[in-house]
Amino acid sequence: MRILIVEDHAELVTMLVRLLDTAGYASDCTTTAEDALIVLSYTRYAVVILDLGLPDADGLSVVRAMRERDDRTPVIALTARASVAHRVTGLEAGADDYLAKPFAPEELLARIQALLRRSGTIVDRTIDCGNVSFDPATREVAIGGVPTVLSARELEVLAALIRRSSRVVTKAHIEQLLFGLADDLGSNAVEVYIHRLRRRLTLAEADVEIVTVRGVGYMIMERAA
């Protein structure tokens, strides 16, 4: 799995190569927009890490050129000019994600992971949160290693939450998932299934909890020690 780094700051490139190497990714580097487009035309990369402040052109022009020739390679835009307006234009130009300098290395790795997962380049065997694991392929749930059977709707809610563990899933999103299964649900359907799911998790001695963010949605996170 190769990653292309398009960045003109030599030291940052060295650091990025080292970081990606440690994480198990091979990487190539170019320092100009022109080189990047040439390299991209004959090599397929899993992800492109693209600095927006290149010496010869605006990094966004690279993204545009890629999209124009139907190159769908995921792009993470790196920028030092993290003005609020830039983020919007970056995403509009076709970048898949956007990271402002400076960034935490683990954040970059997480974004790469997410993009790879989204583009189908890697398929997780299971998604874990605490001692709860969910296998997206088989849709099996195990709590503390013990397979647990959930109803279709409970499973749908848990899957949505665990895919975004430690982040908020909006109530509207969960509602949509449930309505996809049946449309004879009451107005408090989400609360009902969250309640059931909580009871299941407690009974199975899961070390995670579903937190209510009132007015917004729910979030599954590991219970504090």
Place this chain on the structure above:
Amino acid sequence: MTSQPRSLMAQILRWHAIAVLITAIAVAGSVYLFLDTTAARIQHQTLHVHAQALRQALSHDGTGRLRLTQDNTSAAVFAPSAGFSFRILDQRGTVLFQSASKMVLPTADIPLEDEESFFRRQSRRTFYAGTSSPAQVGNERVWIAVLQNLTHPDYILDDLLAQFLLYGMAIVAPLLLLLLAIDVLIIRRAVLPVRRASASLETAEGVPLDLRLHDERLPAEVRPLALAVNALLERLTSSYRMQRDFIADAAHELRTPIAVARLRVEAVDDAALRARLCSDLDALGRIVEQVLELAELETVALDTAASVDLVQIATDGVASIAPLAFRSDKSIALSPGADSVMVAGHAAWIAKALGCLLENAVKHSGTSSRIDVSVGTDGTLAVCDDGPGIREQDHAAIFHRFWKRDRSAGSSGLGLAIVAQVAEAHATQVTLTSHPGHTRFAIAFRLRPVS
């Protein structure tokens, strides 16, 4: 004098009115004077002619006595209705002859001089103009005095004069007012391009860098001012551009080295040191980010005209801070007043301001606190917490940049300054109410009705 701006119109009108009034008085005065002298001359002539007629009618009879022969030519003088009366006196002031209409003037009042003299007298309510001229009849010296009753209905000169003044004023006054009205129109017309130019500056929104005053119809007197304003705008524009470029460059030059350092830290073996360095660099990165955001807010005019959904912004804001809040053992909730509340604003910056308020609430509200975000249907976005509160004396200072209650706290002290700036860019402000157990930051945005 006063600091109140003086209106050009008022000044011109005032001075013009004064000038017109002085001219009117001067013209009326001199015309009156001219008419008055003319009238006096005519009067003297009339009296003189009458006196001459009387002199012609005087003659000696054979006995050495004086005789007055009345003929047709001097009939007017002797008709009692004409308002004339006469008296012929000798040297001692004895009345030799007098008119049928009795002269009211006492004889002593008639001057007996060597030359013909004219006089005016008043007796009771009657005004008289008179002449007294010496005449030699034979070897006898007599004085012929003719008196005209000026209040007599047949005398019209004085009436004419009075009428002239009255009607003259009646004609001049409306003309004067008309002149002033025309003044107003002229000034209005002349000032119109200036008003238009002012309006073009006033209605310009945000920081329009290409705005210049260029109304070709600006009066020549005002054009130097317009040129000076344009030159100033030019200088401001270039300094604005320089500052904006500087911020962009500074952002780049500061962020990249921190990014390098942040990656380099990963190679540090000592885990504790690595963690410390990471947190230091993260704090540094955060300060740089907020300093640049603040600089951007202060130099780049925000376009706050878009329709944005406060509920959507609040939902995203609460969702993104929720993990941190719950990890810090706090709870957070959103109370939207409606499914959506549309306001006029800049979505990304409102989100940034809300983020700063939420971060502030999470950091300073104490453990196990509750944070509540509300969106009112009136366009108010508020963040409340039940923490220890903010001391009254800090309420103003808290929005100053780099202000911190606790110097060692891991915050940049810029978050609330950013919130205040975002509010200001939206032509509103942050309202802070706080007492122990309840702190509320609120920003009232302008509602944007859905069309």
